[in-house]
Every structure is written in structure tokens, then in C-alpha cells.
Amino acid sequence: MSTDDLNLEGVERLPLKTFTEKAYLDYAMYVILDRALPHVGDGLKPVQRRIIYAMSELGLSALSKHKKSARTVGDVLGKFHPHGDSACYEAMVLLAQPFSSRYPFVDGQGNWGSPDDPKSFAAMRYTEARLSPHAQLLLSELGQGTADWVPNFDGTLDEPKVLPARLPNVLLNGGTGIAVGMATDIPPHNLREVAAACIHLLAHPEASVDDLCSHIQGPDFPTEAEIITPRKELMALYRTGQGSLRLRARYDRENGDIIITALPHQVSGARILEQIAAQMNARKLPMVEDLRDESDHEHPTRLVITPRSNRVDIPGLMAHLFATTDLERSYRVNMNVIGLDGRPQVKPLVQLLTEWLSFRTETVRRRLQWRLDRVETRLHVLAGLLIAYLNLDEVIRIIRDQDEPGPALQARFDLTPAQVDAILELKLRHLARLEEVKIRGEQDGLTQERDQLQAILGSSEQLRALVRTEITADAEKFGDDRRSPIVSRAAAQALDESALIPSEPLTVVLSRMGWVRAAKGHEVDAAGLNYKSGDGFLSASPGRSNQQAVFIDSTGRTYALAAHTLPSARGQGEPLSGRLSPPDGACFVGVMMGAPDDLYLLTTDHGYGFICALEDLISRNRSGKVVLTVPEGARVLPPVRIQNLARQRLAVATSDGHLLITALADLPRMAKGKGNRIIHIPSARLKAREAWMVPPALVAEGEALQVVAGRKFKAIKGAELEAYQAERGHRGQKLPRGFQKVDALICVIP
Structure with missing residues (x-):
């Protein structure tokens, strides 16, 4: 049978596009106007309004006896709100929870949830409720010709379109809701402050945001956490109706412990403990020894953090916790409400109060x-x-x-x-x-x-x-006093990873084959450790467990690894190639550790070098970064740590027996490059590899220099050492017979 054979008389026919577009828009408008957004008049969403009205019709005033919540929910669903009972009951619970609503409209008996778990409330067949005294602000004038009445969903009863609120509940309790294509997030405010602003606006209709904010200091949440949003941002929020807030927990000191006494709005203390415990288990909070919850009826919020010692920086620790846990939390503000014209709109503070005063008048x-x-x-x-x-x-x-x-x-x-x-x-x-x-x-x-x-x-x-x-x-x-203090606080910042790691002495040892390990303490016989067959000691550097170990390879690239992550010296370590990605054919030359501003001397055996701060050598990249430019045919020499730039002198020698003592301070301080010439070596001898610079040494006043040539040793000190003094870049003086083939220079303390 074709469509032509059907009797479609009296049937409206529409294109599918037109039908779906209309159906979606109708649904969107229903969700916006009849479910998700509050009205500027009474500040309530439809389900909240119907719950309060149904309870008043049941005679559940603040002076009556409590009745089962199931009775109220049944009346709401059967007469005014044909939706799910669980959603309706949850809306009723939010109206009753003192930690969710700044001024609760429902007075409940039984288990209505807790701040740790707001959804732990008992089923509606177990709890009882009646209206709170604050509900008078919505209902006291209802029967006095103040409300427009509309038919309920089946046309058998009438319900108020908007309750005749005596105060701007849209600001007092705020509200949240998600509609189709829009949402609302209005924070609660203090009743006295809002009332004072309304009185001022009545007397001065042209008042500005600055004038109103002299009365309204800011939002006022049910909890006593601090509002740390700067005053300038609060003013911008009220000026535009949109923005964000930051709330921070409050804490005190008691016998060395940190006592958290107030949490941000809708933040669970149990969740906070979980977040802090997770960091402790991951060894990211070594300064915290113990954590416990001592909350009770007398102290609803009392979380105790015990520092490891009295030397712990408490403000720094709390700043880290504020930045990494829900002890500090951001809240979005979007003052989107249904206005007196029946349309949703984001309203700034002045427009919102002006419109409510028109409604109230x-x-x-x-x-x-x-x-x-x-x-x-x-x-x-x-x-x-x-x-x-x-x-x-x-x-x-x-x-x-x-x-x-x-x-x-x-x-x-x-x-x-x-x-x-x-x-x-x-x-x-x-x-x-x-x-x-x-x-x-x-x-x-x-x-x-x-x-x-x-x-x-x-x-x-x-x-x-x-x-x-x-x-x-x-x-x-x-009215009551403000609960959420508004204070000026610096932005919370998480501690650097190095600050969260215990500072213990250790020595990083590097082998000739590029295997690395970390031994506890500084008194370590690095050369006497056990090495793999064919391998041996190359370099070692003392430092702390919370510092970076910096490695330099034969191409002049430097790499950095956290020292506390290196394997223990009880074993033979692990190859650096497993963690780093040096160029093909490159080998590691040395290791460096210390404070960020510690200085190191970087050189090549062609006689060039410069001074560099350790912080300039650190790279987060697996492939490192080029620091030392290596001339063609040259080799990178092991780095030398500088203890005192002003007192130490630089001793360099060539393999063919020339020695030069020069001022260390004459070398340039650079972040990267080739450096300056330290000692002159004829280019012909360099190309033929007949001469090169051996690893340099640093000599302070009163120290001796030991020259090593094969099995021969010669100690040079005092006036004899001064004979080799010359400006940087010179050839140097010839060493005595028997030391024409120098292998190393060693600083000796007499």
C-alpha cells in the first residue's frame, strides 16, 4: 500500500526537519523555564516551589509536628510535579541540609545526610519534615492576592506561579541548575547584607555596583571557609553576573599540630583525608607524620595533620595542600535567572536587585x-x-x-x-x-x-x-552574622618536587660504561665499589637526595635526573641509556651535583673552556641539551667543581709537558658555547694528536700541585708553582725532564 492509498484527511503533515526542530526547541524551553532555572521573584525552581507549597497545604508549618517525607513527596508528585520520586526527594533534602542551603526552608528529623557524604540521607519513608521558620518569607502573603495562579499538570488544581517572597531568596540561598544550552550557578549571600543593599537601592535607584557592594561584601556560604577572591574580581563578578570564586579551608595551630576547622562549600572531610593520604603513600609528603579525623558533634570539622618535626614550614606545607587538594576550591558564578518577562538572562547585581524590588513592590x-x-x-x-x-x-x-x-x-x-x-x-x-x-x-x-x-x-x-x-x-x-570571612591571601602554590623529598647526603657514581648508582653518604670509596666485568670507576659527585644529578657526554650535551630516583649502590646500578637518549656513539664523561648556583669548569682537550652554573646545565629532555661546543677532533674532559672562584687558580698542562697556572676568574662565565682558549697548543700537534690538554686542576693558596707522568710523580708548590704563572692562552712553561708525557694533574693539600 502506498502513501497515496492512505486516508490522511485531517492529519497535519510536516517536513521531518521542521518537526524535529520544533520538538527540540519545545523541550529546551520546557527544561529552561519549568525545571532548571530559578525565578528572580522567589529564587526557586519549580520543584522547590511545589515542595514548599505542598507542605504548606499539608499544614506543615514551623509550629506543627513533623510528618513523613514520603507524605510530602507523594502530594508533590500526585498534585503538582509528575516526575520521579527520587529526584523530588533529593530536591527536598537539599532544602533541608544546613550545609547545602544557607537558609534552609525545610526542617527535617532523621538522617538527612552529612557534610562528608551529602547523599547518605535515609529513604523518604524513614525521615520526617516540616517547614522551617524561614519559609514564612515565601508563604506568609500567599493567600492575600499576591500570586498568580496557574492550573496544575492535569487541570484539577491551581498552583502559584511564583511565591510572594519578602526577601530576594535568589541571592540568599543561590542555586545551581543545568538546562539546555545554559546553566546557572548563583552563590548564597548573607541576609542582612542583601537586605541593606535593597534598602539602599530603594532610596537611591541610580546606585552603582560599588554602592551596593559597600553593603554586600561578597557571597556567604553555609560553611566558614575563607573567600580569598580579590576584591577587584568580586566587583567584576557583580558587575557582569559571571565569574569565579575561590574558597580556602581555615586552620589553627594546636600543640604543634595543624587543625583544619572549616572546609569549602560541599567539600567532604573524608575526601580531603584521602587526597592527603595518597600523597603520603606516594612519599610526596615527607614532612607529614600523621593524619586523623577528630570531627564530632561539638566540632563538626576537625581534621588533624601532625608535622614530622617543629622545623617544618607550616605555611609552605599548607600552601602545597591548598594547591593539590580540595582544601582550596574554585566555584563558578553565573547569575542566570528567569526574569519578570519570563525570559532567562544573566543579570548583574544591580539589575537583579532592581528587578526583584520591582517584583516586591x-x-x-x-x-x-x-x-x-x-x-x-x-x-x-x-x-x-x-x-x-x-x-x-x-x-x-x-x-x-x-x-x-x-x-x-x-x-x-x-x-x-x-x-x-x-x-x-x-x-x-x-x-x-x-x-x-x-x-x-x-x-x-x-x-x-x-x-x-x-x-x-x-x-x-x-x-x-x-x-x-x-x-x-x-x-x-x-538575619544572622556572616559565616564566610573575606580575606586577602596569596595564591597557593604546590611545593617543588625537590622540596617534598628528604634531603639526605649521597654520592652519585658513574662508571666508564655509563652505569649509574647512588650511595648514601659522602664518605664513599667510589673506586672500590663492585663493577661489571670490563667496567670500572669513571666519576663521582657528592650531593643531596633532593638535588638533580647532571651528566655530560662526549658530544658536549648535558642531561639531568633526580638523584633520589637513581638505583642504590648496593647493586651495580643501571645504564643511563635506559633513561636518557644520547646521540649514537656518544659516551658519558662525568657527573655533577650541587646547588643551582654552584659553578663548574667545562673544558675540551683542545685547550678551550668556560665556567657555567649548574642550573644552566639542567635539562628535562631525555635527549639533553648542547652546552659545550666540541671542536672537530677534540674530546670533552671531566667537569671540575669550583669551590671558590676568587681564591682558586687554574692549573692546565699539555700531554707533551707544558704547564700553565692562570687566574680562574679570567675565564668567561657562559650558559653554553666553546669557551675561551686556556692554553695554547700548536694546531699541527692537535691534528696529529701529538699533544692535547689533560684534565685541569684547581689550586688554592697553600695547596700543592702533583704532576703525574706514567709512574712518576712531582709535587710543585710555593715559589716553584709561581714560576708557571702566566696569562690565559699562553703556551706555558716546560716541565723538567721525565715529565714530557703528562697524564694527569692532582691538587694536593699539604
């Missing part, structure tokens, strides 16, 4: 008008009753004689149907003479009230004054 006006209508109706009825009392005998006669006394009374005394109904409904006991006095007294009181209401409604200034008076009274009744 209109609510008060509607309440006064509702009351005025009631007063005028009652006065109208009282006027009719007074006519009846003044003509009581005739009224009684008409009622007794007439089959239809109503029209007769209406015609005789010029009464309205409402007045006639009131007269006919009078009871005999109300016909006493005193009733006339009561009517006149009530009439005088209502007349006075009517005049006052008309005066307020007829004057915008008096209306604003009434709104201001009511806000002030509510602030005094329901």
Missing part, C-alpha cells in the same frame, strides 16, 4: 489592593447592617410579612444584594443594642484603615517606604 501593591477591596466590601456591608439596626422594627416586619423579603428590603432602604444578604443572615442574638455600637466601632476602624491603604496606594513614595520597613523588619527577625 508590585507584590506589596497587590496585597494592599486585595486588603483594600476586602475593607471596602466590609464597609459596604456594615453600612447596610447599620441601616437595618436603625430601622429594626420595619426590617423585622418586612421579613415576617413578605414571602420574598430580599427585594422588598432592597427597594425600601435602597440596599444592594450584598447588604440584603448580610441582613437576612443575621442571628437573633446579634439584634441587641450593643451590636450597633460594635458596628460603628468596626466601621470607624475600617474607615481609618481604608484611608491609610488608599494613601499608600496613591503614593509611590509611601509604597517604597512600606517595602523598606518590611525588609528591615524581616532582616532583624531572620
Whole structure:
């Protein structure tokens, strides 16, 4: 059967693109307007509004007995909110948790969760609830003509569109929500501060953000953690309605221990302990000895951190924990609400409060008008009753004689149907003479009230004054002190990895085949260690376990490894080629350790070199970095650590027996390069490898220099050593016979 054979009369036909686009947009608008975003008037999302209204309809005021939460959830789902019971109950729980809501609207009994695990609340069949006193701010004026009423989902009942909030709950409790294509994140604020800002804005409608922020210092969360966002950023946040906040835990010192007494909003103490313990297990917190949770009913938050010793830098340790755990946390702010025009919009502080004050002013006006209508109706009825009392005998006669006394009374005394109904409904006991006095007294009181209401409604200034008076009274009744202090703090910074590693003495040993290991202590016989067959000692450098070990290869490249990661000297170590990637054919020449500003002498056997700081040699790259430029045919000599640049002199010798003593300070200090000529060697002899510079030595005043030539040794000191003194770059003096083939120079302390 084809589509042409179907009877499609009366069936709307749409392109698939048009249908899906409309369906998605309808769904998006539903989620935005009827589920996820709060209204600027009462600051509530629909499910929250329905929970509070349903509880008021059940008579669950702050003075009533608690009732099972399942009763409330059932009423909400059955009458107003046809969605899942678990989602509805969770929304009710958030309204009751004092650590989630700044001013809870629900007063719960039973297990409603804890700060460590907010979702650990008991099922709704076990918990009980009623409205809190703060709910009066939303419900006290509900039956006074202040709210627009709309049909519920099945049209059998009416529900309020927006509750007549007496204070801007949209700021007091804040709110979060995720809609389609937009979200909202409004932090809670202090009631007194917000009320003061509203009063100021009523008196000064042109007030700026700076003016309002003289009252509103910033958000005020249920916990007592510090707000460390700079004042400038807070002002920008209120000016645009978007931004971010940073909250930091508070701590005290007690008998050497660190006591954390307040955590950021919605941060679990158990989670904090897990994060710190994970770092301790990974040996990244050597300065922490113990960690425990001493929280109880009297101290809801009490996390104890015990430092390893009293020499631990507590501010530095806490700064590291702030940077690496949830002890410091960032919160997004996006003041996106549904405005009075029914549209979602991100509203800055001034616009938000201005719009709420318009809502509040209109609510008060509607309440006064509702009351005025009631007063005028009652006065109208009282006027009719007074006519009846003044003509009581005739009224009684008409009622007794007439089959239809109503029209007769209406015609005789010029009464309205409402007045006639009131007269006919009078009871005999109300016909006493005193009733006339009561009517006149009530009439005088209502007349006075009517005049006052008309005066307020007829004057915008008096209306604003009434709104201001009511806000002030509510602030005094329901307000409390600020909980979240706003302080100026430096940005938290994690400790460098080296600062988290114990500083212990060790010696890094490098073998000729490029195997490395680290021996504890500085008194190590590196040459006497056990080496693999065919291998032997090449170089060693003392240092600390929290320092970097820097290696230099035959191409002039340097590499760095954390000393504490090197294998123990109990074994034969491991090859550097497993961790580093030197060029093909390159071999390692030496190892260096020390502080970042320690100086080393780098040279090649062609007689060139320069002085370099250790920090300039460190590379995080596996393939290292080129530091020493090696001339063609030259070899890199082992680096020499400089102990005292001003006191030490440089002793260099060529393999063919020339010795030169020159000032070490004359050499340039460079980060990389070839360096300057130290000793002159004829180029022909260099190319033929007939002469080259042997590894240099550094000699201080009072020290001797030992020249090694094969099995011969010669110690040179004092005036004899001065004879070899010359400027850098010279050929040097010829050594005595027998030392024409120099192998090494050694500094000797007499």
C-alpha cells in the first residue's frame, strides 16, 4: 500500500526537519523555564516551589509536628510535579541540609545526610519534615492576592506561579541548575547584607555596583571557609553576573599540630583525608607524620595533620595542600535567572536587585489592593447592617410579612444584594443594642484603615517606604552574622618536587660504561665499589637526595635526573641509556651535583673552556641539551667543581709537558658555547694528536700541585708553582725532564 492509498484527511503533515526542530526547541524551553532555572521573584525552581507549597497545604508549618517525607513527596508528585520520586526527594533534602542551603526552608528529623557524604540521607519513608521558620518569607502573603495562579499538570488544581517572597531568596540561598544550552550557578549571600543593599537601592535607584557592594561584601556560604577572591574580581563578578570564586579551608595551630576547622562549600572531610593520604603513600609528603579525623558533634570539622618535626614550614606545607587538594576550591558564578518577562538572562547585581524590588513592590501593591477591596466590601456591608439596626422594627416586619423579603428590603432602604444578604443572615442574638455600637466601632476602624491603604496606594513614595520597613523588619527577625570571612591571601602554590623529598647526603657514581648508582653518604670509596666485568670507576659527585644529578657526554650535551630516583649502590646500578637518549656513539664523561648556583669548569682537550652554573646545565629532555661546543677532533674532559672562584687558580698542562697556572676568574662565565682558549697548543700537534690538554686542576693558596707522568710523580708548590704563572692562552712553561708525557694533574693539600 502506498502513501497515496492512505486516508490522511485531517492529519497535519510536516517536513521531518521542521518537526524535529520544533520538538527540540519545545523541550529546551520546557527544561529552561519549568525545571532548571530559578525565578528572580522567589529564587526557586519549580520543584522547590511545589515542595514548599505542598507542605504548606499539608499544614506543615514551623509550629506543627513533623510528618513523613514520603507524605510530602507523594502530594508533590500526585498534585503538582509528575516526575520521579527520587529526584523530588533529593530536591527536598537539599532544602533541608544546613550545609547545602544557607537558609534552609525545610526542617527535617532523621538522617538527612552529612557534610562528608551529602547523599547518605535515609529513604523518604524513614525521615520526617516540616517547614522551617524561614519559609514564612515565601508563604506568609500567599493567600492575600499576591500570586498568580496557574492550573496544575492535569487541570484539577491551581498552583502559584511564583511565591510572594519578602526577601530576594535568589541571592540568599543561590542555586545551581543545568538546562539546555545554559546553566546557572548563583552563590548564597548573607541576609542582612542583601537586605541593606535593597534598602539602599530603594532610596537611591541610580546606585552603582560599588554602592551596593559597600553593603554586600561578597557571597556567604553555609560553611566558614575563607573567600580569598580579590576584591577587584568580586566587583567584576557583580558587575557582569559571571565569574569565579575561590574558597580556602581555615586552620589553627594546636600543640604543634595543624587543625583544619572549616572546609569549602560541599567539600567532604573524608575526601580531603584521602587526597592527603595518597600523597603520603606516594612519599610526596615527607614532612607529614600523621593524619586523623577528630570531627564530632561539638566540632563538626576537625581534621588533624601532625608535622614530622617543629622545623617544618607550616605555611609552605599548607600552601602545597591548598594547591593539590580540595582544601582550596574554585566555584563558578553565573547569575542566570528567569526574569519578570519570563525570559532567562544573566543579570548583574544591580539589575537583579532592581528587578526583584520591582517584583516586591508590585507584590506589596497587590496585597494592599486585595486588603483594600476586602475593607471596602466590609464597609459596604456594615453600612447596610447599620441601616437595618436603625430601622429594626420595619426590617423585622418586612421579613415576617413578605414571602420574598430580599427585594422588598432592597427597594425600601435602597440596599444592594450584598447588604440584603448580610441582613437576612443575621442571628437573633446579634439584634441587641450593643451590636450597633460594635458596628460603628468596626466601621470607624475600617474607615481609618481604608484611608491609610488608599494613601499608600496613591503614593509611590509611601509604597517604597512600606517595602523598606518590611525588609528591615524581616532582616532583624531572620538575619544572622556572616559565616564566610573575606580575606586577602596569596595564591597557593604546590611545593617543588625537590622540596617534598628528604634531603639526605649521597654520592652519585658513574662508571666508564655509563652505569649509574647512588650511595648514601659522602664518605664513599667510589673506586672500590663492585663493577661489571670490563667496567670500572669513571666519576663521582657528592650531593643531596633532593638535588638533580647532571651528566655530560662526549658530544658536549648535558642531561639531568633526580638523584633520589637513581638505583642504590648496593647493586651495580643501571645504564643511563635506559633513561636518557644520547646521540649514537656518544659516551658519558662525568657527573655533577650541587646547588643551582654552584659553578663548574667545562673544558675540551683542545685547550678551550668556560665556567657555567649548574642550573644552566639542567635539562628535562631525555635527549639533553648542547652546552659545550666540541671542536672537530677534540674530546670533552671531566667537569671540575669550583669551590671558590676568587681564591682558586687554574692549573692546565699539555700531554707533551707544558704547564700553565692562570687566574680562574679570567675565564668567561657562559650558559653554553666553546669557551675561551686556556692554553695554547700548536694546531699541527692537535691534528696529529701529538699533544692535547689533560684534565685541569684547581689550586688554592697553600695547596700543592702533583704532576703525574706514567709512574712518576712531582709535587710543585710555593715559589716553584709561581714560576708557571702566566696569562690565559699562553703556551706555558716546560716541565723538567721525565715529565714530557703528562697524564694527569692532582691538587694536593699539604
